[in-house]
Amino acid sequence: MGFAEIIGQQQAISLLRQAIETERLPHALLFTGPKGVGRFLTAVTIAKTVNCLGGVKGDCCDRCPACLKIAKGIHPDVHLVAPEGATLKIDQIRNLAQQASLRPYEGRRKAFILDQAETMTEQAQNALLKTLEEPPGATLLILIAPEASALLPPIASRCSQLRFTPLPEDVIATRLQDQGCDEGEAHVLASLAGGSLGRAQELRTSPLQEIRDLVEQTFALAPGRTLPLLELTERVVRQKETLPLFLEALLAWCRDLMVAKVTSQEALLVYRSRAAALERQSRQLAPAQLLAMYHTVKQTRDGLGRYANPRLSLEVMLLKLRDLQAA
Numbered sequence: 001m002g003f004a005e006i007i008g009q010q011q012a013i014s015l016l017r018q019a020i021e022t023e024r025l026p027h028a029l030l031f032t033g034p035k036g037v038g039r040f041l042t043a044v045t046i047a048k049t050v051n052c053l054g055g056v057k058g059d060c061c062d063r064c065p066a067c068l069k070i071a072k073g074i075h076p077d078v079h080l081v082a083p084e085g086a087t088l089k090i091d092q093i094r095n096l097a098q099q100a101s102l103r104p105y106e107g108r109r110k111a112f113i114l115d116q117a118e119t120m121t122e123q124a125q126n127a128l129l130k131t132l133e134e135p136p137g138a139t140l141l142i143l144i145a146p147e148a149s150a151l152l153p154p155i156a157s158r159c160s161q162l163r164f165t166p167l168p169e170d171v172i173a174t175r176l177q178d179q180g181c182d183e184g185e186a187h188v189l190a191s192l193a194g195g196s197l198g199r200a201q202e203l204r205t206s207p208l209q210e211i212r213d214l215v216e217q218t219f220a221l222a223p224g225r226t227l228p229l230l231e232l233t234e235r236v237v238r239q240k241e242t243l244p245l246f247l248e249a250l251l252a253w254c255r256d257l258m259v260a261k262v263t264s265q266e267a268l269l270v271y272r273s274r275a276a277a278l279e280r281q282s283r284q285l286a287p288a289q290l291l292a293m294y295h296t297v298k299q300t301r302d303g304l305g306r307y308a309n310p311r312l313s314l315e316v317m318l319l320k321l322r323d324l325q326a327a
């Protein structure tokens with residue numbers, strides 16, 4: 001429990017624990033990095049640690065009344081400030097400033113966790129500046145944002161920044177298995193999650209099986225026939241959520257085909273349970289074809305956010321893939 005709950009962020013955690021143990025924790029912290037890698041959990045753990053009644057050095061006990069209240073979000077000195085709607089607004093920051101000016105009610109330090117701090121409006125950031133410049137003694141501010149550059153420079157420069165890195169796939173897979181996921185599924189989820197445990201957990205509830213079927217159909221498209229291709233596009237774009245996942249899954253499949261081409265080590269595959277199919281397919285394709293297919297999918301995935309018409313780019317990609325397989 002406590003800091004041990006946070007996986008894969010040893011560097012950030014050891015710096016923080018050192019600062020806590022030597023009582024040099026800065027009054028304002030900025031946690032940067034992708035979503036779902038432990039920034040929020042770490043912020044909550046710090047809020048617990050500085051208010052814990054359990055007497056653990058440099059950590060929290062997760063059992064005392066203070067830790068339990070923080071976990072439930074009902075501790076009067078620990079505040080979560082999150083966007084209301086799309087942005088974090090000036091009224092929320094004014095409220096924060098007013099709360100910060102008061103002494104802690106029952107804890108040792110007042111802690112404010114600003115989640116998605118990058119959504120602060122400019123006015124909100126300017127309002128926060130004053131609290132950052134003259135922080136009341138017992139106040140701790142923890143800002144969470146993807147990048148320091150997502151905040152106004154005077155805000156970012158007044159916080160001590162700690163970078164949280166994407167998690168290695170095996171770390172994510174192991175944690176998923178600890179949470180009851182079977183090994184094959186954990187492996188696929190971890191490889192599709194882009195280093196984010198949070199994303200992997202979200203994906204657990206997505207229709208992975210259906211997506212894998214779609215991926216396999218993509219490689220079964222007969223040359224010269226367009227009707228199945230259009231049907232496939234239709235099925236993928238019907239659910240907005242499915243498209244990015246489909247492209248990730250397709251990319252993983254292409255990568256697996258390249259792996260299967262050069263080695264028979266199933267452990268290196270994302271889709272281990274489909275090793276036989278991958279082996280069969282990869283035998284029919286030349287390395288240059290496989291590489292071209294991989295790049296085609298990668299280009300489409302990378303460009304997804306920029307395309308005005310995802311349906312069209314998906315169709316173009318599927319056409320290219322079909323022709324590359326037939327080449």
Ligand SMILES: [Zn+2]
Nearest residue numbers: 052061064067
């Ligand atoms: Zn405690």
